[in-house]
Amino acid sequence: MIENTKYKNRWNFAFIDESTKKEIRRKLLKAVAIPGYQCPYSSPEMPISRGWGTGGLHVTLAIIGREDIFKIIDQGSDASVNACNLRDFVHAMTGCGTTFDTRKATLIQTRHRITEEALTDKQIYVLQVPQPEPLRSVERYEYRTRQMHGEADYAKMWVSLYESYVRHGDILLGAGYPVRVNGRYIMATTPIPRWDIPNLHQAETPYLFGAGREKRLYAIPPHTTVEPLEFEDVRFHIEDFSGALCYQTGYGKAFLDEIYGDDGSRQWVVNDSNFLDKLKNGETIVPFMNPYLEKLPS
């Protein structure tokens, strides 16, 4: 008997067909083997819009197992609309557990933030990348940027940082500050704020980056040197909240959101929603520590 399977929604486990998942895993291995190198991959269409985290989804779905506990954040928040939608999707396609708790998650997907709570070697961190090419601002052609990476020709990038300093007195790069990985490739950090950049350096956790629309994967394996681009006399620095404290918890050593009341008044609140909840509940948290945070007054 031939079974009529027409119209049966028979999704594969984790949506993507097996041979494509295998391909993505192979490309991920290559990306891990060459830290910071942008590895082209098939990037199949997802039922999520291009530019809305498809690259992160490819990575997540290619490596997720039934026992994984999945956490996803967007702008630091577990409850952000797009994060909710992607969480629903991953859960529906895999049946894996989901959590808001950074500590409990085995696989974390994110857009725009690294958690404030320190990550461990039992976790994998997946970042959604809108623009994987750090040199795009200085060279519009993909054909040439690949050549520049191949030859480690980063002169244009350095000149643009210098020009920014000369014109504005600082390197005016906000989110997505470029870094040099393992002394070789310059890499786009996706729009994570500078606040999070030092946490990429010599980390316990593998960071996997997926740029779906641009069809590139790259990675920072654990214990890899990651240096933000800086000059001897013009140093990289993290965001300056000028001593502002979270109005709910009085905490000052986390990335803060600036929020406005109906009367136009301004307050600050910890951006990482799970970290904020834990602070409020008085749970013990081990936050990320790095030399930049240590310098902040406690």
Added chain:
Amino acid sequence: MGYVAVKGGADAIAHARELVEFYRLREQTPPVTVRQISSQMRLAVDKVMGEGGLYAPEYAAIALKQSEGEVFEAAFILRAFITTLQRRYYSETIDTREMFIRRKISASFREIPGGQVLGPTRDYTQRLLDTSLAEETAETVSQFLTKFGDRAEKPVEAGPYDKVVDLLRREGLLKPVNADEDRALKDITREAIRFPAPRSARLQMMARAETGGLMALGYSSLRGFGNTHPIVGELRYGSVPVRVKDPTGRVRYIGRIEVTEAEMVTEMPSGKKNEVPHFTMGYGLCFGQNDTKAINMGILDRNMRSPDGRSPATDQEFVLYHTEGVEGMGFTNHLKLPHYVSFQASLSNVRAAMRRADAANVAPEVSAANGRENAKEPA
């Protein structure tokens, strides 16, 4: 307390999903059947199949219904559906000489072998709004069909007739494809496109590209931002057989698909001294009936083979990345997503720059005009 506009996201998106479904159904009109869409919205279905990259008229019709007729969205749904399917076979090369022709025209000659076949087209209709369609009933439909009778000719087999390109080729007017042309065969659905891309990848990208995007760039090259003003050597629409090789190596027929093919002929002026001018061809092929897409593909195929460094239409990266409708729609729409973390990061920079400017006492009135007081950090 609404401290983050997107908090409570799970509820909001669940309600939005229901609400949009409600908008589709709230008038309580009889549901449009998939069969109605695939027969009466034939060209929309063709467009969705082409841009979705999946030849499946029925699924394309379902996608159109699901997306309330939004072609971009429907094509996107089909593309996502493909991801769940394993690619088991590559078809043998389709031969359009085997086409059952429904339409075949040439602008370059008055008569062509096998004759010109105008076929189903609105090219020579007057675009007068036909208000009588508001009153169309099953009865008027069957009246029309009875009157039309069996005049719809059976499709003509392309048969032994030469194509227009054959005529030109025989006379040596058409320059053969350069030996230095990259003829590597790529599958752009299996690997990311790399530049410079071989022609196979370029044509595949364009076959799935958005019709309007191709048209904008194709048009730009005719208006002067490019180097061609081609004419239609031959434009065909009809069905062609598809065959695959089974594991024993036997080639098997698996069905027919409808395609539109455009062969655009352009005169190439001679570049060097003593070089004679000649003709060259741009090629376009897409699913279903879509003259605009095939023609503009042909224009851009020709353009991209003669990059001039000035015209967008001749620039592979420009054309191929930016005519990709599903990606373009996704990324331009992602700007709706919250961006407050990256915005906070740039706020921090701009405020610091303003403080430095203030300290240096540079144009304080400008800073004030910029609402400087808002930028003060809290103590």
